[in-house]
Amino acid sequence: MPDLLAAELRVDGDERLARVELRRQIGRLEAELASLVAEAFPRLRIDVAVAAVASAPRALGLGDLEEVRDSLATRVGEARQQLRGQDELETRNRELLDRMLASPADFKWVQISRDDIGAPGCGHWHSRPRFGLLGMLMGWWRVRVSSGCPLSGRLAAVER
């Protein structure tokens, strides 16, 4: 009887250690996901939803913990990929902006916003002709920089 009891405890103990390890991994993945969400804000909204495996709080078994861990790992992977894609897009847009600033006539009517390059605030760069139609015919192109976010006073005036 004592031997049987010991064997049962050992199995339970091994499983408990596995659950402890899974919980540790869930904690680490949650921290990673949190830092990715914060890094992406406000440029990108990352989907962090991981379906609940229980309808009410309970101590999860190995299978459920594995499911949570795997879902979180998938989410972290997706978030990293989304962020990497966004970084690449913003880098390409910054390079485009540099080229546009150097030669506005080659990028007629192109408009790049601060959002497009991952910069905070409002505003955009717009390649447009000087003096309207005349400039368009003469090839006098320039990049116009917008004046930024609307002032709160002006917004209030519009709302009045």
Next chain:
Amino acid sequence: MAVAGRSTEPEPRSTFGWVAPRISAEFPGLGISWIEVEGRPGRSPRPVVDRLAETSNRFYGAHAVHMRERPIPWAYRVFFRQIGLDPDRTRTPVEQLALDRLQDGAFKTHGLPGDALTIATIETGIALRAFDAARIEGALCIRDSAPGESLPGRPGKLAHGTLVIADERGPVGLLFGATGEGREVDRDTRRISVAAVQVEGVPQIAVDEALWMVAGVLEVA
């Protein structure tokens, strides 16, 4: 000499509840402690409303996004995952308050003791619950539900193994969920039990601070 806004009374002593050994073995940092304070529900007095407004003014969208990176809110998020809940659907208490703040434009007053719990939760990140002290028998504990148990006033039985806050009579509420009928604070309440649920990674000093803060706010009232 009394400091403005602070009482010279000694801080109320918190009582530690117990956690069922099987649950404690799974979640070593899990704990519950509570204080009992004189108080009855009602409208919050001006100092409490002002403090709530001041707390609102210090809280922005960026705080909400970065909140999950801070140690205490992160610890609750992790614990939610570990007990099968999705903290982006069933929000942790502090994140629910943050979301309400962003949606409503301010921490809206809900009277006492709700406002006291809001202030303390936002300041410390600790998950707090209020019960009618007169209807709590003996020590509070965290345990898994036994077969056939149910939450007072709620239809249906609890799934076996549901984590609950219980007293000596039975479950008084789900851990991070509904409170049993008759155990919540209502108009007949004269003493309030404020309970803090501690999870792994949450320091005891933060729990004590949260409980003292609630007691302080209720004292002002």
